[in-house]
Amino acid sequence: MLSALIVLPILGSLLLFLGLGGRKLAVALAGIPLVILLLLFANFDLQAGGLQWVQRWDWIPSIGLSYSLGLDGLSLLMVALNGLLTLIAVLTAEPEVKRPNLFYGCILLMSGSVNGAFVAQNLLLFFLFYELVLIPIYLLISIWGSPKRDYAAIKFLIYTAVSAIFLLGAFLALYWLGDPHSFELAEIRIASLRPAAQTLLLLALIVAFGIKMPLVPFHTWLPDAYGESSPPVAMLLGGVLSKLGTYGLFRFGLQLFPQAWADLGGILAWWGAIAVLSGALAAIAQKDIKRMVAYSSIGHMGYILLGMAAATPISLTGAMVQMVSHGLILALLFDLVGLVERKVGTRDLNVLNGLLNPLRGLPTVSALLILGGMASAGIPGLVGFVAEFLIFQGSYQDFPLPTLISICGTGLTAVYFVILLNRTCFGRLDNRTAYYPRVHGWERIPGLILTALIVWFGIQPMNLVKWPQPLAFTLSTQVAQAQTLILASAGNLAPVTLSGADPGNWETSRN
Amino acid sequence: MPDIVDIAVSAEGFSTLVTAVKAANLVDTLKSPGPFTVFAPTDAAFAKLPPGTITTLVQNIPQLTRILCYHVVPGRLKKADLAKYQSVGSVEGSPIDLTIEGDVFEVNNATVIQADIEADNGIIHVIDTVILMRPHWFWPIMNSALAASARG
Amino acid sequence: MTTTLTTRKLPPSTHPFADVVHRLEAGGSMLPDTPENLMQIIGLYKAYAVPMDFYWRDLLYIAEQVFVDPLPFFKFIIPEEYLKLANHYAGDNADLRIWRGQATAHPELLEFMEKGELKRKLPRILHHLWHDRINMEFAEECMRAMLWHRDMGGLLDPYMDSEEYKQNADRAIRAYCQGNPLLMGLYKLFPDMFLELCRQATMYSVLGLFWEVMAPVFFEISDLYDEGKITSVPEAMNFLVNGIFAIAGRPIYHRVRIRGEWYDIVPKSKGFTWLYEAAFPYVEAVFYRTSPFRGTKSYNAQANEVPTNQLDFHYGILYADKFPVGTAGIPPTLLHQDMYHFLPQYLVEYYRKHCRGEEDMLIQLGVSFQRSMYNVTSAVIQAGRAAFLYPLDDPNPRHLMMNRRYFEGQLNRFTRPEYGIREAARLAYIQDQNYR
Amino acid sequence: MSLNGLVTTAWLIPLYALVAWAGALIWSPGITRRTGPRPAGYLNALMTLVAFLHTVGALVAIWDQPAQVIRLPWLQVGDLVLELPLQVSSVTLGACAVVTGLNLVAQIYGFGYMEMDWGWARFFSLLGLFEGGMCALALCDSLFFSYVILEILTLGTYLLVGFWFNQSLVVTGARDAFLTKRIGDLLLLMGVIAIYPLTGSWEFEDLAAWAEAVQAGSATVDPTLIALVGLGLLAGPVGKCAQFPLHLWLDEAMEGPIPASILRNAVVVGTGAWVLIRLQPLYELSPTVLKVMLTIGSLTAVGGSLVALAQIDAKRALSYLASAYMGLIFVAVGTGHPQQAYQLLLTYAPAMALLVMAPGTVIWNSITQDLRYLGGLWSRRPISGLCFLTGMAGIIALPPFGSFWVLTDLWQQLAQSGQGLWAAVVLVTNAVTALGLTRVFGLIWGGKPQQMSERSPEVHWPMMLPMTVTMGVALHMPMILAVLGLIPALEGIPVAVMTGSSLTGIALGAWLYLQPQRRPVDWAFLADWQDLLANDFYTPKLYRASVVFVVRIISEITALFDRYVVDGLVNLTSLVVLAGGQVLKYTTSGQLQAYVLTIVVGVALLGWLIL
Structure with a gap:
């Protein structure tokens, strides 16, 4: 089942590369994984939590590479997000996109590889997929982007190459220092490592994945890459690719190094808060709506880091929900911004005006843009609030100050989205230029699907929250135990409250 | 001396005017001692009005009366007397603009083709166009062009 | 011919809209003479005339029968007799037959009132509540503009403050309140409140009588175009000029029917005429002044966006930004929606080919409407020129200069710098065929 | 269905409006093209009527009965269990009745005021959102969900003020309203998040019980912490109630249409007060918070009524009074008089609605909002004039009208318990309000007609009818208070003092503005002071020079730093590499x-x- 998620899109991409099909085939190919996903959701055992559909096949035993897959709540959400956004991206693409087969092929190749990374349970396998993603992404940015796309693509590539070096280094170190030597996630034991070594390895991973997310200050590739690529690609970059980073941090940082994680918690929380603030502040100064949305992404990665740093069950759940929420909202925003650019011909805030006009403007796009912006700013009733609230509530007790700063960050998010909405949607159309083509029905579909999800999960958050909860509880227990150890070793024997952090308990207390 | 109405009736080319004055019941007024200064449009002047105008005017006698009254100014005013003014007030109430310089003798947009016909109870000036009351916004419009050209 | 005459006799104009001045001097319209313009404006005259046929009937009904009713719940549900009311300028028994068609309500109007856009025969009240109806609200707004803006050259407005008017009104109001002690008591307490409502009813009557004339004029012009007898914009304008002169002397009055008896409030014998009391004030109040749409200007006193003098108001159709039509706070949308139901087929097809076709037809027809009203204004300007000044082919250069001063003075209304009107007035835009 | 059924289904009350909220959008001009948008309004009014009837029925059923709580599950993460508790009691249903009743009135008024507007779908949809939100807030028994609703209403304010988005001041007004309220909301969120670890619950009853425990000494809390938390919890109401220094938005929100202003001035600002009153036990834990609350409240009450005095814009002369009265509620809560605060909310709402409606009818067909260009309307527009006078009588302490009982009771309590300063605040605010309202009345209805008010008939029934009905309600407020058993026992001196202060204000206003020879609106001899007041103590400028400036500069610097330092460093490195x-x-x-x-x-x- 999991292999199908990887293999089908990749095979599909080969079909397209060979020149078969076109848009319709691409839509069909992007749709098939959703059926598999439905099956996964239907059969996912919430009670058991943990990894499911585990499979393993030793590929090249000599180097420890095995085709080893498995899926837990977080992977499930990420795979689902990837599947959904792939379809949305395909739907969002202009029908007259140049070299359609190559374009859709790249998207599918990317989608398959990302799925591979999300379900890989072998470090090398993860790395393989992690790197495989780069090829289609590089092509997608450099062939179909805005004028500065070459610059953006190369910059992206260099950054990710650095990320790869750090990642590979950390993985190799894990292999050599670990006991037994293994790339198998389930088999890695690092207890024997000295704390300093653990911290060092974790830092390497944070840098590696921090570039991918990206975290301030490794983020400067982002405005260019997001801003210069075409809307479907920006959607995938921001919605899915960045999640490879946060996912990696969860899977290989938090899960493998609970103790080092607990050590670094305070720093990470502040780091998150600073990311929130600087992303929001930089976004306020942007004059290009796409770059503004891109910068919003930086800030939102900060919330995830904050939630992870606190590592309470609530904050971890919040962080995982935020990964989905951010993916949905960012995809929606890029879709809409892309539509605005396609119809109006500019992304310049000083030029845009009056798009809410019901007859001559882009009323649906504007309405959804308002909704998307507000979701991003954390207005209740939308999924963004659920995620942010859980993060804040979960982190407040451990890290009150970074949490409060991050709350201020949501205020700043509101500031730049209001700037964006006021300039773009409100105001009057220019009588000399405002003869924009209409938005076709099919162009609205991706936005409407995403909006429906954003609203639905905002009103009925349990539908989203319940999937990653078991993992969040497990992880937070690990960190909490590690913390107890630290405290104990520091001679402070005060017991640490773990109320509700017992993974076995939460399911019963629900009723 | 004959009065104003007598002159109009006896003279050539004022039959429309006479009919109109009769329809408006102004005969008695214009026969009264007055004195009046009358700007009398010729038949040709009435003929210049667009088709249908006369018909609706006859259907609206009060309005016909007003237009005729607009052609009448109280007092005996010869061209030389009128030359002192830029405009005079009509019996109707609205002002009549005068342009009198040398040979030129015009009231509103009409040209006086025969001036200073003396009657028993006033003066008649024959005009070539029926004059119509100018609404008060007319002068600001004309002046704004002057002002603009002065600015420009 | 006239062009050469004028240009030979006068130096070129230096006005910012010199082209337009020259065109007016040549007997043309402010709107350029192109077949496309002609088609748009004639089509809009037709689409305007049908709802206008409803407006004038309902306005007269309100003026004559609703009168000072404090709770006129059904004032827009027009009784049958007013639909049958014979227009004085159409039909066989017309005072002056302008339109060769029928004197009772236009068939397209009757069909729409019956079935609406829902295309279903339902009780009138349901069509009304479903907003599938003619929008009287904007017609009333035109009335209010004429009432509120005073001092536009007529004598009726001062008359409404005269003792005579007050006595006429008092008689009618007393008759109206008779048998209703509550109303009578209220009238005793606040006579001026009822008097002011009566003045408003008078203005309903004025506008009704004005549009009673314009509807057949527009029907006829549309028929002539369909017959191929009007082939250029100046011809369309001159048809209007002649119409204006033909009707100029039509009496303007207000009378009220209470229990079968007529009460004169403004009697015909006062000699108020269509041109001075209805046409000129209408153009001034509705085409030029009105009041700023709430969706476009701030009414905040401290923002100083609304002029403090009525003379400085400049928010009529000639200045209106048509792009926000269909948005909140743009009242003419109601009028455009009314016209939308009655567009001639050739215009529907024309609009389908441009901009967003079906989707933004309301804006496209709004722009066409603006063009057509520039043509009507041109007709009024030319009529004023003909009435108060000189023929275009006058041999006297001084007379021609006066004509030019008049034209330039009229066009100055579109150039006043203090409100940035040059940009606000759409005169420059309508010169361009691509403004739609 | 029996009346008890109405109580158990009380959760439907907010939902009716939400049906209208979603339903109205069908008539958006982009969707319904061949017919007009008016059914959106009718649908809304109908649903409001249903909600109103449901509320009244339930209110009758639950009269003298204990409160019932309905819980709707929402979210659960571990031990964090969030259920939406709806408390159905005579108080909450009474609040719902005020909300739905005034909504109905405002909606019908809107039919008239907005009769030429093509944006009915959006407008009435948003009114529906507000109605649903406010009913939900009234019923909601949890601080957390109160925050949620307040935040959604903040978004609603943004969209409602931005209704006429073609207009430039509307655009800035909507922005400022949203951001100012958001500041309050976020501080509130901080408080909400911070209080939970202390109390383990967000339900108002639990919060009150905890506060009681702390007062009794059976629970402890760090004074600094509770002060900070209290300040956070105070910030939300400060923003919602347009209190200093977060009061600017109300002024700018006046760019929106009048029917929305009726609701905003009469009930929406009250949402903050509602939460404030319910949180009163928590505020009492920290003297600092109480001090801040009283300072803010009294500054706003006195300052707001003074600022209103200098406004030349009819709507703004009234909007500042909304701030001022909410300030009085802050004073009442801060001095421990929640009962009076609740009552003031009740008597204030219809009176304020009238005060906005009456000038609204004048603005509608006399075009200008500028008090300097109106006047002389009394003989021709007596009905709207009477409505304004009724509103004025109902809002100041003028026996026997509504607020008289509450304000005098409050003053009596304050004076008798030796809180003279706050009693003085009530007194001064009342007198200045009386003066300010007399001024508005004089400038619109008194004096001689001017150009803009020369032809000014009363307007049509969709505006007149709801206005006169509201007048009826306002006139009956003393009877309503009597039925509710809320008529306090007043002593002679307080009655004399409060009535005297009102009469002084009225007399001064009449002397200045009701003479045939019109006084200038501008007081030349006080020009500088008036400028200060007319410009709202120059607060907008202050904001622009401080907060806005700082955020802009910092964000520019961040962006530049990002672009040239961080990115430059990266580029340099790669150049070298x-x-x-x-x-x-x-x-x-x-x-x-x-x-x-x-x-x-x-x-x-x-x-x-x-x-």
Whole structure:
């Protein structure tokens, strides 16, 4: 089942590369994984939590590479997000996109590889997929982007190459220092490592994945890459690719190094808060709506880091929900911004005006843009609030100050989205230029699907929250135990409250 | 001396005017001692009005009366007397603009083709166009062009 | 011919809209003479005339029968007799037959009132509540503009403050309140409140009588175009000029029917005429002044966006930004929606080919409407020129200069710098065929 | 259905409006093209009527009965269990009745005021959102969900003020309203998040019980912490109630249509007060918070009524009074008089609605909002004039009208308990309000007509009818208070003092503005002071020079830092590393080069892996 998620899109991409099909085939190919996903959701055992559909096949035993897959709540959400956004991206693409087969092929190749990374349970396998993603992404940015796309693509590539070096280094170190030597996630034991070594390895991973997310200050590739690529690609970059980073941090940082994680918690929380603030502040100064949305992404990665740093069950759940929420909202925003650019011909805030006009403007796009912006700013009733609230509530007790700063960050998010909405949607159309083509029905579909999800999960958050909860509880227990150890070793024997952090308990207390 | 109405009736080319004055019941007024200064449009002047105008005017006698009254100014005013003014007030109430310089003798947009016909109870000036009351916004419009050209 | 005459006799104009001045001097319209313009404006005259046929009937009904009713719940549900009311300028028994068609309500109007856009025969009240109806609200707004803006050259407005008017009104109001002690008591307490409502009813009557004339004029012009007898914009304008002169002397009055008896409030014998009391004030109040749409200007006193003098108001159709039509706070949308139901087929097809076709037809027809009203204004300007000044082919250069001063003075209304009107007035835009 | 059924289904009350909220959008001009948008309004009024009837029925059923709580599950993460508790009691249903009743009135008024507007779908949809939100807030028994609703209403304010989005001041007004309220909301969120670890619950009853426990000494809390938390919890109401220093938005929100202003001034600002009153036990835990609350409240009450005095804009002369009265509620809560605060909310709402409606009818057909250009309308527009007078009588302490009982009771309590300063605040606010309202009345209805008010008939029934009905309600307020058993026992001196202060204000206003010879609106002899007041103590400028300026500068710096320092450093590094440096230029050299590079990098990486 999991292999199908990887293999089908990749095979599909080969079909397209060979020149078969076109848009319709691409839509069909992007749709098939959703059926598999439905099956996964239907059969996912919430009670058991943990990894499911585990499979393993030793590929090249000599180097420890095995085709080893498995899926837990977080992977499930990420795979689902990837599947959904792939379809949305395909739907969002202009029908007259140049070299359609190559374009859709790249998207599918990317989608398959990302799925591979999300379900890989072998470090090398993860790395393989992690790197495989780069090829289609590089092509997608450099062939179909805005004028500065070459610059953006190369910059992206260099950054990710650095990320790869750090990642590979950390993985190799894990292999050599670990006991037994293994790339198998389930088999890695690092207890024997000295704390300093653990911290060092974790830092390497944070840098590696921090570039991918990206975290301030490794983020400067982002405005260019997001801003210069075409809307479907920006959607995938921001919605899915960045999640490879946060996912990696969860899977290989938090899960493998609970103790080092607990050590670094305070720093990470502040780091998150600073990311929130600087992303929001930089976004306020942007004059290009796409770059503004891109910068919003930086800030939102900060919330995830904050939630992870606190590592309470609530904050971890919040962080995982935020990964989905951010993916949905960012995809929606890029879709809409892309539509605005396609119809109006500019992304310049000083030029845009009056798009809410019901007859001559882009009323649906504007309405959804308002909704998307507000979701991003954390207005209740939308999924963004659920995620942010859980993060804040979960982190407040451990890290009150970074949490409060991050709350201020949501205020700043509101500031730049209001700037964006006021300039773009409100105001009057220019009588000399405002003869924009209409938005076709099919162009609205991706936005409407995403909006429906954003609203639905905002009103009925349990539908989203319940999937990653078991993992969040497990992880937070690990960190909490590690913390107890630290405290104990520091001679402070005060017991640490773990109320509700017992993974076995939460399911019963629900009723 | 004959009065104003007598002159109009006896003279050539004022039959429309006479009919109109009769329809408006102004005969008695214009026969009264007055004195009046009358700007009398010729038949040709009435003929210049667009088709249908006369018909609706006859259907609206009060309005016909007003237009005729607009052609009448109280007092005996010869061209030389009128030359002192830029405009005079009509019996109707609205002002009549005068342009009198040398040979030129015009009231509103009409040209006086025969001036200073003396009657028993006033003066008649024959005009070539029926004059119509100018609404008060007319002068600001004309002046704004002057002002603009002065600015420009 | 006239062009050469004028240009030979006068130096070129230096006005910012010199082209337009020259065109007016040549007997043309402010709107350029192109077949496309002609088609748009004639089509809009037709689409305007049908709802206008409803407006004038309902306005007269309100003026004559609703009168000072404090709770006129059904004032827009027009009784049958007013639909049958014979227009004085159409039909066989017309005072002056302008339109060769029928004197009772236009068939397209009757069909729409019956079935609406829902295309279903339902009780009138349901069509009304479903907003599938003619929008009287904007017609009333035109009335209010004429009432509120005073001092536009007529004598009726001062008359409404005269003792005579007050006595006429008092008689009618007393008759109206008779048998209703509550109303009578209220009238005793606040006579001026009822008097002011009566003045408003008078203005309903004025506008009704004005549009009673314009509807057949527009029907006829549309028929002539369909017959191929009007082939250029100046011809369309001159048809209007002649119409204006033909009707100029039509009496303007207000009378009220209470229990079968007529009460004169403004009697015909006062000699108020269509041109001075209805046409000129209408153009001034509705085409030029009105009041700023709430969706476009701030009414905040401290923002100083609304002029403090009525003379400085400049928010009529000639200045209106048509792009926000269909948005909140743009009242003419109601009028455009009314016209939308009655567009001639050739215009529907024309609009389908441009901009967003079906989707933004309301804006496209709004722009066409603006063009057509520039043509009507041109007709009024030319009529004023003909009435108060000189023929275009006058041999006297001084007379021609006066004509030019008049034209330039009229066009100055579109150039006043203090409100940035040059940009606000759409005169420059309508010169361009691509403004739609 | 029996009346008890109405109680158990009380959760439907907010939902009716939400049906209208979603339903109205069908008539958006982009969707319904061939017919007009008016059914959106009718649908809304109908649903409001249903909600109102439901509320009244339930209110009758629950009269003298204990409160019932309905819980709707929402979210659960571990031990964090969030259920929406709806408390159905005579108080909450009474609040719902005020909300739905005034909504109905405002909606019908809107039919008239907005009769030429094509945006009915959006407008009435938003009114529905507000109605639903406010009913939900009234019923909601949890601080957390109160925050949620307040925040959604903040978004609603943004959209409602931005209704006429073609207009430039509307656009800035909507922005400022949203951001100012958001500041309050976020501080509230901080408080909400911070209080939970202390109390373990967000339900108002639990919060009150905890506060009681702390007061009784059976629970402890760090005074600094509770002060900070209290300040956070105070910030939300400060923003919602347009209190100093978060009061600017109300002024700018007046750019919206009048029917929305009726609701905003009469009930929406009250949402903050509602939460404030319910949180009163928590505020009492910290003297600092109480001090701040009283300072803010009294500053706003006195300052707001003074600022209103200097406004030349009719709507703004009234909007500042809304702030001022909410300030009085802050004073009442801060001095421990929640009962009076509740009552003031009740008597204030219909009176304020009237005060907005009456000038609204004048603005509608006399065009100008500028008090300097109106006047002389009394003989021709007596009905609206009477409505205004009723509103005025109902809002100041003028016996026997509504607020008289509450304000005098409050003053009596304050004076008798030795809180003279706050009693003085009530007194002064009342007197200045009386003066300010008399001024507005004089400038609109008194004096001689001017150009803009020369032809000014009363307007049509959709505006007159709801206005007169509201007048009836306002006139009956004393009876309503009597039925509710809320008529306090008043002593002679307080009655005399409060009535005296009102009469003084009225007399002064009449002397200044009701003479046939019109006094100038501007007080030349006080020009500087008036400028200060007319410009709202120059607060907008202060904001622009401080907060807005700082945020802008910092964000510019951040962006520049990002662009030149961080990115520059990166570019520099890569320039050094990749000696050619070509790749980082904006190449136009075609894509061949790029493909080659990709393939090389890709193969290299894969090869590296396999080895």
